[in-house]
Amino acid sequence: MDSRTLCLGTLILGDASGYEIRKMFEEGPFAHFQDAGYGSIYPALRKLLDEGLVAIIAPAPEATEGERGHPDKKIYAITDAGRAAFREALAITPGRDKIRSDACFLMFFADWLEPAHLARVFDDYLAHFKDRAAFVKSLDPEGVPPGRLFTRGLGVAFYEAIAAYMEANRDMLMQTRPAAPVEPARPADAAE
Amino acid sequence: MDSRTLCLGTLILGDASGYEIRKMFEEGPFAHFQDAGYGSIYPALRKLLDEGLVAIIAPAPEATEGERGHPDKKIYAITDAGRAAFREALAITPGRDKIRSDACFLMFFADWLEPAHLARVFDDYLAHFKDRAAFVKSLDPEGVPPGRLFTRGLGVAFYEAIAAYMEANRDMLMQTRPAAPVEPARPADAAE
DNA sequence: GAAATGATATATCGACTTGATATATTATAA
DNA sequence: TTATAATATATCAAGTCGATATATCATTTC
Numbered sequence: 001m002d003s004r005t006l007c008l009g010t011l012i013l014g015d016a017s018g019y020e021i022r023k024m025f026e027e028g029p030f031a032h033f034q035d036a037g038y039g040s041i042y043p044a045l046r047k048l049l050d051e052g053l054v055a056i057i058a059p060a061p062e063a064t065e066g067e068r069g070h071p072d073k074k075i076y077a078i079t080d081a082g083r084a085a086f087r088e089a090l091a092i093t094p095g096r097d098k099i100r101s102d103a104c105f106l107m108f109f110a111d112w113l114e115p116a117h118l119a120r121v122f123d124d125y126l127a128h129f130k131d132r133a134a135f136v137k138s139l140d141p142e143g144v145p146p147g148r149l150f151t152r153g154l155g156v157a158f159y160e161a162i163a164a165y166m167e168a169n170r171d172m173l174m175q176t177r178p179a180a181p182v183e184p185a186r187p188a189d190a191a192e
Numbered sequence: 193m194d195s196r197t198l199c200l201g202t203l204i205l206g207d208a209s210g211y212e213i214r215k216m217f218e219e220g221p222f223a224h225f226q227d228a229g230y231g232s233i234y235p236a237l238r239k240l241l242d243e244g245l246v247a248i249i250a251p252a253p254e255a256t257e258g259e260r261g262h263p264d265k266k267i268y269a270i271t272d273a274g275r276a277a278f279r280e281a282l283a284i285t286p287g288r289d290k291i292r293s294d295a296c297f298l299m300f301f302a303d304w305l306e307p308a309h310l311a312r313v314f315d316d317y318l319a320h321f322k323d324r325a326a327f328v329k330s331l332d333p334e335g336v337p338p339g340r341l342f343t344r345g346l347g348v349a350f351y352e353a354i355a356a357y358m359e360a361n362r363d364m365l366m367q368t369r370p371a372a373p374v375e376p377a378r379p380a381d382a383a384e
Numbered sequence: 385g386a387a388a389t390g391a392t393a394t395a396t397c398g399a400c401t402t403g404a405t406a407t408a409t410t411a412t413a414a
Numbered sequence: 415t416t417a418t419a420a421t422a423t424a425t426c427a428a429g430t431c432g433a434t435a436t437a438t439c440a441t442t443t444c
Binding site: 030091162 | 222227317350
């Protein structure tokens with residue numbers, strides 16, 4: 001999903017600054033299936049502004065003079081044209097999910113890791129999934145439309161399934177003994 | 193994980209051409225948690241070659257003269273220096289998983305989609321997870337070291353949990369009625 | 385047997401993303 | 415009062431993605 005559509009999606013949920021949009025991808029309801037950094041968000045907002053799909057409604061329209069919030073803070077709102085563009089952007093056939101897990105890559109090569117390192121990687125990863133599951137479950141589901149409730153539940157199911165599998169199979173992974181030498185046993189061995 | 197380490201990882205499993213490395217990320221044992229395209233692989237291989245971490249052992253060393261495979265096919269192999277570099281690269285604390293799911297984004301905004309489109313997106317997504325689970329389960333687990341068995345099982349647990357959740361909650365999502373108008377009911381309504 | 389199609393194979397390009405960094409204000413804690 | 419952390423915008427180098435160009439080899443269709 002392109003950054004412009006992601007930004008429009010966050011603004012559907014409420015007016016926000018670029019900084020607040022970033023936070024939505026870190027801790028908000030998209031956090032477990034989408035991401036965007038400042039380097040994507042700020043250029044996207046500028047283009048959306050040029051195209052009239054968003055408007056700046058800040059700083060604090062009522063407080064025209066005197067004290068405002070952050071000097072340069074800009075609060076963006078989606079326009080009618082933006083809502084129409086957003087609806088069009090959702091009428092696509094989505095591509096496949098993209099997943100990149102360095103922790104899985106390390107565990108795949110468990111026999112190349114020092115046992116203590118492997119245990120650390122495993123325990124951090126498991127703790128992370130337990131945290132995430134607890135966090136998503138802590139969010140209030142009151143008055144949330146079906147789509148949001150569904151993806152929220154999908155996130156919980158995903159986090160809990162991973163955590164359960166890991167707890168059930170910890171011993172299997174931890175029995176790994178280094179197949180390749182952790183230190184080169186004899187300095188001068190066969191070369192490539 | 194940087195592309196160079198990913199390429200080294202594939203070459204640990206066996207000598208390969210750039211094209212074959214790409215296929216490993218599409219259909220191989222990494223497919224469900226890592227990815228890399230030609231635009232990453234070929235520059236990475238060139239750097240690895242410059243640094244002596246891989247070597248070209250092709251085309252077909254025995255068939256020095258006469259018929260060979262593809263004229264320009266280069267088969268890469270990891271070197272001892274490459275194995276040492278790979279081990280070092282694995283001694284990191286991995287960052288968090290990155291997931292991007294456009295399908296989840298669409299389902300999150302279910303009330304912005306036409307019901308038929310929503311159903312299509314949902315059914316494609318579910319079929320995909322069922323396929324993936326069946327595929328990973330079809331792989332032969334004989335003689336596979338614990339790390340690879342563990343990540344393989346993690347993939348199955350993940351795919352099956354998603355598929356089960358989706359089947360159990362299809363009705364909940366499909367009861368969604370467009371909250372925002374699918375077509376602007378009255379042309380001239382309130383503007384932004 | 386010719387033509388078309390698809391798989392194999394290397395490589396690059398523009399547009400975009402990532403992660404880090406620079407800058408500055410405001411709020412909180414020591 | 416000073417230091418630290420959070421808020422806030424913005425940019426940059428390095429790297430990635432998806433598409434494309436080019437060409438060979440294998441298989442199927444007419």
